[in-house]
Amino acid sequence: MRRRERPGFWTLVTILGYAVVGFFLLYPLSGIFKFAFIDKDSGLFALSNFREFFGRTYYTVSFLNTLVVSVGGTLGAMLLGVPLAFLTSRYRIFGKPLLSTLAVLGLLSPPFIGAYSWIMLLGRSGSVRSLLLGLGINFPSIYGPLGIILVYSLQYYPFVFLLASGGLGLVDRSLEEAAENLGAIGFRKFFRVTLPLVLPSVTAGALIVFMMCLSNFDTPMIIGGNYRVLPTLAYNLFTSEVGERPGLASTVSIFLILFASGVIFLQRWVAGRRKYSSSLINRPQVQVLQGARAAGAHLVCYLIVALSTLPMAIVVLYSFRKTSGPVFKPGFGLESYARVFYEVQKTITNSLLYSLSAVVLIVVVGTVLGYILARRRTVPAQVLDPLLMIPYIVPGTVVGIGFIMAFNRKPLFLLGTGLLIVLAYFIRRLPYSVRSGASILKQIDPALEEAGINLGASPARTFRRVTLPLMLPGVISGAIMSWVTAVNEISASILLYVGKTMTMPIRIFLSVMDGYFGPASALSTILLLVTGIGLFLANKFSGTGRESLVS
Amino acid sequence: MTSIRLEGISKEFPGVHALENVSIDIAPGEFFTLLGPSGCGKTTLLRTIAGFYQQDRGHVYLDGDCIDAVSPHLRDTGMVFQNYAVFPHMNVFENVAFGLRNRRVPREEIGRRVAKALAMARLSGYEKRTPDQLSGGQQQRVGLARAMVIEPRVLLMDEPLSNLDAKLRIEMREEIRDLQRELGTTTVYVTHDQEEALVISDRIAVMKSGVVQQVGRPWEIYKDPKNTFVASFVGAMNFVDGEIDGTGRDGLALVKVGPHRFSAGKLGRTSGKVKISFRPEELVLEVRTEGGSAAASAARSAGGEGLAVGRVAGTLIKSTFTGPLVSYAVDCGAGLTLVVERHKPAASDLLPVGAAVEMIVPAAAVLAFDAQTGARA
Numbered sequence: 001m002r003r004r005e006r007p008g009f010w011t012l013v014t015i016l017g018y019a020v021v022g023f024f025l026l027y028p029l030s031g032i033f034k035f036a037f038i039d040k041d042s043g044l045f046a047l048s049n050f051r052e053f054f055g056r057t058y059y060t061v062s063f064l065n066t067l068v069v070s071v072g073g074t075l076g077a078m079l080l081g082v083p084l085a086f087l088t089s090r091y092r093i094f095g096k097p098l099l100s101t102l103a104v105l106g107l108l109s110p111p112f113i114g115a116y117s118w119i120m121l122l123g124r125s126g127s128v129r130s131l132l133l134g135l136g137i138n139f140p141s142i143y144g145p146l147g148i149i150l151v152y153s154l155q156y157y158p159f160v161f162l163l164a165s166g167g168l169g170l171v172d173r174s175l176e177e178a179a180e181n182l183g184a185i186g187f188r189k190f191f192r193v194t195l196p197l198v199l200p201s202v203t204a205g206a207l208i209v210f211m212m213c214l215s216n217f218d219t220p221m222i223i224g225g226n227y228r229v230l231p232t233l234a235y236n237l238f239t240s241e242v243g244e245r246p247g248l249a250s251t252v253s254i255f256l257i258l259f260a261s262g263v264i265f266l267q268r269w270v271a272g273r274r275k276y277s278s279s280l281i282n283r284p285q286v287q288v289l290q291g292a293r294a295a296g297a298h299l300v301c302y303l304i305v306a307l308s309t310l311p312m313a314i315v316v317l318y319s320f321r322k323t324s325g326p327v328f329k330p331g332f333g334l335e336s337y338a339r340v341f342y343e344v345q346k347t348i349t350n351s352l353l354y355s356l357s358a359v360v361l362i363v364v365v366g367t368v369l370g371y372i373l374a375r376r377r378t379v380p381a382q383v384l385d386p387l388l389m390i391p392y393i394v395p396g397t398v399v400g401i402g403f404i405m406a407f408n409r410k411p412l413f414l415l416g417t418g419l420l421i422v423l424a425y426f427i428r429r430l431p432y433s434v435r436s437g438a439s440i441l442k443q444i445d446p447a448l449e450e451a452g453i454n455l456g457a458s459p460a461r462t463f464r465r466v467t468l469p470l471m472l473p474g475v476i477s478g479a480i481m482s483w484v485t486a487v488n489e490i491s492a493s494i495l496l497y498v499g500k501t502m503t504m505p506i507r508i509f510l511s512v513m514d515g516y517f518g519p520a521s522a523l524s525t526i527l528l529l530v531t532g533i534g535l536f537l538a539n540k541f542s543g544t545g546r547e548s549l550v551s
Numbered sequence: 552m553t554s555i556r557l558e559g560i561s562k563e564f565p566g567v568h569a570l571e572n573v574s575i576d577i578a579p580g581e582f583f584t585l586l587g588p589s590g591c592g593k594t595t596l597l598r599t600i601a602g603f604y605q606q607d608r609g610h611v612y613l614d615g616d617c618i619d620a621v622s623p624h625l626r627d628t629g630m631v632f633q634n635y636a637v638f639p640h641m642n643v644f645e646n647v648a649f650g651l652r653n654r655r656v657p658r659e660e661i662g663r664r665v666a667k668a669l670a671m672a673r674l675s676g677y678e679k680r681t682p683d684q685l686s687g688g689q690q691q692r693v694g695l696a697r698a699m700v701i702e703p704r705v706l707l708m709d710e711p712l713s714n715l716d717a718k719l720r721i722e723m724r725e726e727i728r729d730l731q732r733e734l735g736t737t738t739v740y741v742t743h744d745q746e747e748a749l750v751i752s753d754r755i756a757v758m759k760s761g762v763v764q765q766v767g768r769p770w771e772i773y774k775d776p777k778n779t780f781v782a783s784f785v786g787a788m789n790f791v792d793g794e795i796d797g798t799g800r801d802g803l804a805l806v807k808v809g810p811h812r813f814s815a816g817k818l819g820r821t822s823g824k825v826k827i828s829f830r831p832e833e834l835v836l837e838v839r840t841e842g843g844s845a846a847a848s849a850a851r852s853a854g855g856e857g858l859a860v861g862r863v864a865g866t867l868i869k870s871t872f873t874g875p876l877v878s879y880a881v882d883c884g885a886g887l888t889l890v891v892e893r894h895k896p897a898a899s900d901l902l903p904v905g906a907a908v909e910m911i912v913p914a915a916a917v918l919a920f921d922a923q924t925g926a927r928a
Contacts, residue, residue: 447636450603451694453623454630455650455701462624465649469640 009460013368014380020365021387023412024427028402029394035405036250049251059248062228063255066214069148069229073213074206076153080304081160082202086190087297089168092288094298100165102305104158108531109312110488110505111155112218113524116512117311118142118151119223120318143225151223152213154308159212160205167201168194173282207267214260215395217491222512230256231397231491238401238495246405253398260393312528319521326515336518343507344526351504352530354418355486358425362433362482365426367475370437371467375446392431396491399424403496416498424492429482440474441467480538484531504530552579553614553704553737555600560609562595562761569595570606571761577739577754582731584740586748587758588784593741596758597707600739602626613704624653629698629736633710635690637682637697643669644678646693650701668700671730688719695727699734706731706738712747720744724751745785749773757781779826779925782918788828789889792922795822799860803914809885812860814914824922831892833916836879839864839907861914863889867906877901881908 039046053059084103088096106114121128122142132139142150171194179185179193195202217231224232230252238249289297322333369388372381391399403424407414414420444467452462490505497506504527511520555577562570570592577583585593598604600611602623610617618626629650638646647668651661669675672692682690691711698706711727712720728751731738742748748755749769757764757772757780765777776782783790795818796807804818806827815827865883877896881889891910893900902908919928 445634445636447632447634448638450601450623451630451632451636451638451697452649453603454601454628454707455697456624456627456653457649458622458624461653466638 009458009463010372010376013372014376014378014384016365017369017372017384017388018380020369020427020430021384021390024423025387025390028399028406029390031405032250032253032398032402034250035247036254038247040245040247049247052248053251053255058228059233059252062230062233062252065145065227066229066231066259069145069152069220069227070210070213072145072149073152073156074210076149077157077160077209078202078206080153080157080308081205082164082195084157084301084304085161085164085168086194087301089165090284090287091294091297092286093301099301099305100161102309103161105312106155106308107158108484108488108535109524109528110218110490110508111151111212111216112222112490112509112512113315114155114311115147115151115219115223116517116520117314117318118147120314120517121310122147143223144227145224147223147225148220148227148229151219152209152216154311155219156209156212157304157308159208160202163201163205163208164198167198169284171197171284173284176284203267203270207263210263211260211392214263215256215397215491217395217397217494218509221509230259231395234397234401235495238404246401249401253395253401256395256398257393260395264393315521315524316528318517319525321518321521323518326517328518336522339516339519340507340522340526343502344523346500347502347504347507347523348526348530350418350501351487351527354422354425354501354503355483355489357422358429358486359479359483361422361426362429362486363475363479366430366433366478367437367468367471369430370434370439371441371463373434374438374441375449388434389431391427391429394428396424396428396489396493397495399428400492400495403492415496416501418501420496421493421501421503424496425486425489428489428492429485433478433482436474436478437471440471444470476538480535483534483538487531487534488527552735554579554612555583555705555737555739556610556612556615557596557600558610558612560596560599560606560611562592562599562604562606568761570599573609573758573761573763575756575763575766577737579737580735582728582738582740582751582753584742584748584752584755585758586742586745586755586785588743590760591758592761593743593758594709595761597709597739597741600705601628601630601707627701627704629701629703629706631691631694631698631706631708631711633713635682635687635694635714637685637690637693639682641681642678643674643680643682643685643693646682647697647700650697654701664700665696668696671699671733672696673726687715688723691715691723695730699730699736703736706736708738708740710741710743713742713744720747727751749785757784759784776918777927779828779920782828782920787831787890787892789831789834790826790828791887791889792824793827794824795820795919795928797821801914804919805860806917806919809887811863811883811887813912813917814860815917815919816914818919818928820928823928825928826920826922826925828918828920829912829916831878831890832876832894833913834889834891835911835913836881836891836893837909837911838902839909861912862909863887863912864907864909865889867902867904867908870902870904872896872901879908881910 036049037045037047039048087093088099093099119142120126122139123129124141126142129139129141175197176189176194179189184192215231217235220227220229220232221235234249234252234256237245237252318328319336320332320334321336322329322331323335369384373385373388403420404415406412407420414423448466448470449462452466453459457465488505490509493503494506494509497503504523508520508523508527511517511523555575557573557575560570560573561568573592573596585596587593595604599606602618602621606619610619612618638649641649644665647665648661651664656664666675669678672695674689674692674696677685677689682693685693694711708727712723715723724747740751749772752769754766754768755772756766759780765772765781767775772781772785776785779790782788791808793806793808793813796805796812798821799805799814801814803814803816804821806813806815806825808827813827863883865881867879868882868888869880871878876892876894877900879891879893879902881891883889889910920926921928
């Protein structure tokens with residue numbers, strides 16, 4: 001029996017996939033597992049780290065805390081995202097394009113910017129709180145779980161909003177009309193028909209939010225006060241000046257990974273049991289509301305969007321306030337910008353260089369690997385699929401810890417290099433890019449590629465001349481989102497940076513931690529501007545929409 | 552002009568034998584059609600020639616050279632796809648030029664050959680159009696021009712007309728036939744449409760479950776089917792279960808079906824169960840008048856054995872006018888229902904349901920098959 005050899009090109013790509021997963025994922029993670037299961041005194045295999053974790057409420061409480069803020073943040077995001085999606089997709093709301101644009105704007109900045117701007121408003125000496133105190137109202141301080149949940153809800157509800165809007169747009173009009181025809185109107189119609197139909201989209205959005213909350217490290221750091229969650233615990237254990245505990249940090253990391261995996265399985269299970277197939281024949285109708293109901297709908301929509309946009313407005317506003325050292329003074333001035341002027345060039349350059357390099361890597365590797373998963377049904381490709389999903393459940397803090405353990409010695413000594421930060425950006429975003437690449441390909445008829453081959457183009461040339469051009473619009477919108485996440489990344493890079501590889505988000509974070517809100521605001525404003533300009537340019541040249549933010 | 556030789560090709564997909572020991576020789580310049588229902592393996596065989604599938608066993612030869620180990624992009628075949636597969640990001644010119652560019656043909660020659668191919672496909676003037684500005688028929692012409700322009704050794708067409716509407720399909724099958732005659736390129740054509748196969752082909756291979764049932768010219772396939780599958784798949788057919796009942800005075804075998812007897816030509820045996828078949832257009836239908844025809848009543852009075860050999864009486868249960876013909880369904884009793892056609896019908900042929908009729912089944916129209924194997928008896 002003779003077999004033709006597989007085209008060499010795709011074999012090489014498969015090998016590349018395994019190399020990436022092996023070097024930048026399994027190798028660093030194996031370090032974490034090794035540290036977690038090895039006793040720090042004897043150096044032998046032991047469960048002492050796990051015993052210590054469960055033996056001290058200091059650690060177990062943080063486990064519960066993580067659950068509390070993640071569930072709280074997810075519920076909050078659904079509470080904001082679902083009504084906004086429903087109202088804007090079913091009723092005529094004036095200024096809807098502006099509302100949806102503002103709603104997703106929050107996704108373009110790191111969450112801790114929201115955290116510290118709420119501190120500036122409602123913190124110990126926050127302006128709104130001081131105002132209320134002056135009026136004799138003692139408003140509770142924002143620090144702690146409520147602050148974290150508030151920030152998470154406002155930061156992450158756009159995921160729920162976007163996915164729910166997408167789902168609502170695909171519910172055939174006749175289904176809701178049938179509900180009305182059978183006597184269900186108003187809330188009854190919404191809860192008995194509409195909401196169940198879009199539940200898969202809503203839970204998909206909720207899952208994203210939960211994973212974000214679970215792995216978020218910067219918000220609890222800033223607004224948590226003494227409220228410890230697993231990511232901050234891992235970070236503190238790993239970087240503590242009072243003796244690092246890499247073993248315990250690794251143990252905490254493993255709990256984070258297990259936690260995340262559990263949540264994914266739960267969502268798969270819930271969504272899998274509720275898969276509805278229905279054909280979209282008539283698009284849903286947009287109704288016009290009258291009188292008080294119209295006013296109420298507008299009020300809800302504008303309030304949600306205003307609350308979530310407020311932190312950014314505050315940051316921009318405060319960046320122009322007069323400061324003296326860490327203290328804000330009455331009046332406006334450019335002192336904050338003057339203070340950051342000298343260092344900002346280096347950090348902007350770093351941020352752009354690292355994020356763009358990472359995007360190039362993400363796009364190239366993600367696209368070819370996505371191709372393998374979608375088109376090559378070989379066993380190695382099938383095994384690669386779940387492996388590539390690992391970064392999805394590994395929080396940035398854990399990636400950072402793993403990278404330090406893996407790349408602090410030969411053969412790959414990369415500690416303190418910009419490359420290590422680029423690689424962290426790359427591996428964290430890779431699953432998204434692979435997935436979107438594969439889903440784009442599913443919409444491209446394989447016969448087109450066969451036609452290319454049949455007309456004499458080699459597999460590599462067919463990919464370049466036929467497949468790639470057809471994938472390009474989707475790839476570009478994926479690249480934009482990858483870039484936005486990379487340029488705002490902090491949880492892994494905060495562990496990996498050294499002075500010369502400082503990036504914008506890290507600089508802002510450190511300023512906030514030191515209480516220098518003025519310079520932090522100035523830097524945040526610049527970061528927002530950079531992100532905005534980048535998005536605008538990309539949008540202009542590719543014509544992609546905001547939907548790319550969740551793809 | 553290139554000959555194709557398929558030698559003992561077998562291909563298995565998980566759980567399915569897609570092709571089983573398929574051997575076909577296709578002559579240079581021949582228009583050869585693979586015909587069969589969906590899942591019969593015809594497309595798998597075509598894609599094996601193109602190299603998109605690698606056979607598990609057997610060999611593919613072009614002009615005597617084994618091409619099993621040749622990558623699909625080097626096989627020099629021109630394929631036309633069912634869903635056109637016209638590159639949506641290229642205009643008509645670029646689509647047609649794609650294969651020539653892959654072959655590093657000089658620029659001026661590309662221009663010349665593309666223009667000629669587009670003229671042949673009646674697409675001159677459409678060079679700058681993008682596929683989304685073309686109708687389905689035009690897109691398929693682009694697909695055709697694109698496959699022809701590279702002057703491939705063989706043309707492979709995978710149900711190229713099945714996505715087009717009925718009228719266009721008939722128009723384009725003529726065009727494809729004419730173009731192929733003009734170019735003389737050996738062509739393998741896949742279709743599930745038996746009429747299309749009969750019209751367009753030099754020869755046809757009828758396939759079922761991965762096995763070639765019969766290879767032959769359209770006339771042979773239609774008039775002389777080798778088994779019940781071919782007989783039923785190509786054209787409409789009446790099938791009746793019967794038993795051989797000796798030989799008539801004319802030396803032809805007699806087949807007994809309930810109370811009826813049919814003359815079935817010369818058979819290789821004198822007894823046993825058979826399945827006989829005859830095409831609706833071969834039967835002659837007569838309206839039975841009061842008392843019946845003379846011959847019929849004579850036969851009845853003779854032995855009470857029904858009608859004479861090759862004559863069946865019944866009641867009309869359905870009469871369908873389709874334009875060029877009327878199709879009748881006749882209930883002949885004992886569970887036997889026959890379909891009869893009358894071409895160029897007159898107004899008087901639109902018979903009412905319930906009419907008493909009689910059919911003549913000429914011996915030449917009757918084909919007999921083994922009841923067990925389905926092979927010709």
